Amino acid sequence: MELLKRILYILFYPGLLYCFVGGLVLAGIDRKLLARMQKRVGPPIWQPFYDFFKLLGKETIVPRNAAKRAFLAAPVIGLISLITVSLFIPVFKFSPFSTYADLIVVIYLLTIPAVALIVGGSASGSPYAGVGISREMVAIISYELPMVISLLAIAKKVGLELNNGIMTFSLSQIVEYQAQNGPLFTKLSMIPAFIAMLLVIPCKVGSLPFDIAEAEIEICEGPLVEYSGAPLAIFKLNHAIKMLVMTSLFVTLFLSGSGTGILAVDAILQFILSIVVVFFSITILKAITARLRVEQTLRFYWTYPTALALLSLILVYFGL
Amino acid sequence: MFEKLIQKGLEKSAWLYHLNTGSCNGCDIELVSVITPRYDAERFGFKIAGSPRHADIIVVSGPITSQSRDRLIRTLAQVPEPKVVVSLGSCPRSCNVFNGSYCVEGPLDKYAPIDVSIAGCPPKPEAIMAGLVRAVEILKEKRRAMK
Numbered sequence: 001m002e003l004l005k006r007i008l009y010i011l012f013y014p015g016l017l018y019c020f021v022g023g024l025v026l027a028g029i030d031r032k033l034l035a036r037m038q039k040r041v042g043p044p045i046w047q048p049f050y051d052f053f054k055l056l057g058k059e060t061i062v063p064r065n066a067a068k069r070a071f072l073a074a075p076v077i078g079l080i081s082l083i084t085v086s087l088f089i090p091v092f093k094f095s096p097f098s099t100y101a102d103l104i105v106v107i108y109l110l111t112i113p114a115v116a117l118i119v120g121g122s123a124s125g126s127p128y129a130g131v132g133i134s135r136e137m138v139a140i141i142s143y144e145l146p147m148v149i150s151l152l153a154i155a156k157k158v159g160l161e162l163n164n165g166i167m168t169f170s171l172s173q174i175v176e177y178q179a180q181n182g183p184l185f186t187k188l189s190m191i192p193a194f195i196a197m198l199l200v201i202p203c204k205v206g207s208l209p210f211d212i213a214e215a216e217i218e219i220c221e222g223p224l225v226e227y228s229g230a231p232l233a234i235f236k237l238n239h240a241i242k243m244l245v246m247t248s249l250f251v252t253l254f255l256s257g258s259g260t261g262i263l264a265v266d267a268i269l270q271f272i273l274s275i276v277v278v279f280f281s282i283t284i285l286k287a288i289t290a291r292l293r294v295e296q297t298l299r300f301y302w303t304y305p306t307a308l309a310l311l312s313l314i315l316v317y318f319g320l
Numbered sequence: 321m322f323e324k325l326i327q328k329g330l331e332k333s334a335w336l337y338h339l340n341t342g343s344c345n346g347c348d349i350e351l352v353s354v355i356t357p358r359y360d361a362e363r364f365g366f367k368i369a370g371s372p373r374h375a376d377i378i379v380v381s382g383p384i385t386s387q388s389r390d391r392l393i394r395t396l397a398q399v400p401e402p403k404v405v406v407s408l409g410s411c412p413r414s415c416n417v418f419n420g421s422y423c424v425e426g427p428l429d430k431y432a433p434i435d436v437s438i439a440g441c442p443p444k445p446e447a448i449m450a451g452l453v454r455a456v457e458i459l460k461e462k463r464r465a466m467k
Contacts, residue, residue: 031362041363047333049364054329054376056322059400061373128371173339211329222372228373 009096013267014087022271023240024048029275030243030283037287047242052233060229067123070075074120074236075227081112082241089248090175092259092266102169103151106249110204113238113303114140117213120235132222135294142298143203143210146305150193150200153312154253157189160316171252179258189315192308194254199305201250201281203297205243208286212294243282247274250281323467330376330402333365334456337375337399341392342424344381346442347409351379354452355393360444366452372398377455381408384413384426396432401437402462404455407437416441 008014013119028045035042062068085106087097118136121129158177162168178184185194203210214222224235251273259266292300338350354361355368368374372395384392396405405428410416412428419426428434435458438451 035360035362037411038357040357040360042360043365044332047365047440050329050332052329053322053325057330058376058402061398061400140351216370219372224374225371226373232374 006096009087010083012297013227013263014091014096015039015083016091018267019083019241019244020237020250022274023237023242023244024052025066026213026244026247026271026278027240029215030278030286030320033279034287037283039165042204048236052237053225055228055236056230056232058229059068060231061226061227063124063126063127064320066226067125068121069318070126072231074116074123075080075231075238078113078116078238079234079241081109081116082238082245085109085245086241086248087246089252091248091252091263091270093179093261094254094259094263095172102171103155104169106171110249112246113242115135116238117223117235120227121225124223124226126226128219128225129223129318131211131219132225135219135222138211138294138298139203139206139210139213142301143200145300146196146215147200147204149306149309149313150196150255153193153309153316154184154190156313157184157187160284160314160319165273173227174253175256178256182254183257185254187320189312189318190233190254191320192315193312196305196308197250197253198277198281200267200301201246201277204246205239205282207243207282209292210297211291212297215291218291234272243278244274245279247277250277327410327460327463328452332462333367333450334404334459335367335369335374336377336379336452337369337372337395339372339378339380339392339395341380341382341387341388341412341426341428342418343409343411346415347381347411350442350445351381351408351448354445354448359449361374361449361452364449366454372396373400375399375403376453376459377406377407379406380412380428382420383411383424384431386423386425388423389431392428393431402459402466403437404459404462405432406451406455407434408451410439410441413437413439417418436447 027048029272031047032042032045062071088106118133121133158174159166159168162173162177184190206214248270253268257275338351378399407413415424417427418424434458436451436455440445440447
C-alpha cells in the first residue's frame with residue numbers, strides 16, 4: 001500500500017504529470033503575459049504544449065561527430081532530476097518524500113539540469129555549443145553563491161527557533177516554522193534574502209537578462225544548437241519544469257504556512273503563488289531589460305544579490 | 321498515439337529559419353516586421369529559431385550568390401523532416417534585377433524544391449503572413465505523407 005502510494009506520488013501529483021502540465025502551463029502564462037506587456041496578442045496559453053508535441057513529430061538528427069549516447073541521454077537525465085526535486089518540495093504541509101531530503105539535496109539536484117545541458121552541449125560537438133557551455137558554467141558560478149548564502153540565512157533563522165540554534169536544512173521544518181510564525185518574507189531579516197532569491201530565479205531558469213548561455217541571437221541557443229526532434233522537446237520541457245520547480249521552491253521557502261489542510265486547495269494555491277512569482281521575477285524583467293554580457297552577469301550576481309544575502313545572514317545573527 | 325496532437329502542434333507552432341542568400345535587406349526587414357507587435361505572428365505560433373535544426377519553415381530571401389550557394393545547400397540539408405521551403409520576394413524565384421550578374425547563381429529552384437513563394441519586391445507583411453499560413457498546411461501534408 002505504501003509502495004503504491006509512492007508510485008502514485010511519483011507518477012501523478014508532485015511528480016511526472018504535474019511537472020509536465022504545470023510547467024508547460026506556467027511557461028505559456030509567462031509567454032502570454034510578456035506578449036501583453038509588449039502590446040501584442042501573444043500565443044495561446046497552450047502554446048508550449050503545441051511546441052512540445054510538434055517537436056515530438058520531427059526527425060531526430062544526431063550529428064556525425066557527436067557522442068551519440070551522451071547526446072541523447074543528457075535531456076532525460078535533466079528531466080529525471082527535475083522531477084525528483086519536485087517530489088522533495090513540500091506543498092504547504094503536504095510533503096510526500098521530504099523526510100528523506102532537505103535543502104542540500106535540493107541544491108545538488110537543481111544543479112544537475114544545468115550539468116545535463118553542459119554534457120549535452122559538449123557531446124554535440126558544435127562550436128556554438130562550446131561557447132554556450134562555457135557561458136553556462138559562468139552562469140552556474142554566478143547564481144550559486146547568492147543562492148546558497150540566502151539559503152544559509154533561512155536555515156539559521158529557522159534553526160534558531162526550532163533546532164536549539166543549530167542550522168536546520170529540513171524543508172518540512174522550514175514550513176513548520178512558517179506555520180507557527182507566519183511566512184518568512186514578513187520577517188525583517190529575511191527581506192534581503194527574499195529579494196536576492198527573486199533575482200536568482202531568472203538566471204537559474206535562463207530567462208532574458210541572464211540567458212547568456214542560450215542567447216538565441218548571438219550563439220543560436222548555445223548548447224541546444226544541434227538538437228532537433230524529441231531530445232529538443234525534452235530540453236524545452238526541462239526549461240518549463242525548471243521554472244515551476246524554482247518558483248515552488250521559492251514559495252515553500254518564503255510564502256509558505258500551514259495551508260488549508262486540503263491537498264487540492266493547497267496545490268492550487270501553491271500554483272497561483274508560483275504564477276505570481278514568475279510574473280515578478282521573470283516576466284517583468286524579461287519585458288524591460290536586454291541581455292547582459294557574460295562578465296556583467298558574474299559581476300551583478302557577486303555584488304548586489306550576494307550583498308543582500310550576506311546582509312540577511314548578518315541580520316539573522318543579530319536576532320532580527 | 322500522439323499523431324493527432326502532433327498534427328495540431330505542427331499547425332499551431334511552426335518555427336521559421338530565415339536564410340539570407342544575398343538579399344538587399346528589404347525582404348529581411350519585412351520579415352522582421354511580421355513578428356513586431358503590429359502584426360504579431362507569434363499569436364499563430366510562428367517564432368524565429370536560431371538554428372536550422374529547430375526550424376520547420378525555411379524562409380529564403382535573395383538571389384543565390386556564389387558565396388551563399390554552398391551555405392544554402394548545407395543549411396537546407398541540416399533541417400529535420402518535415403520541412404517547407406518558402407521563397408520570400410522576387411529574387412529567389414527569378415533573380416529579379418540581379419539576373420545575369422557574374423556573382424548570381426540563382427534561381428532557388430535549381431537547388432531545392434520551393435513549396436510556397438511569396439511575391440513582391442519586397443512583399444507586404446500581410447502577404448508574408450498569408451504565405452506562412454499556406455506553408456503550415458503543406459507542412460501538415462508532408463507529415464501525413466511521412467507516416
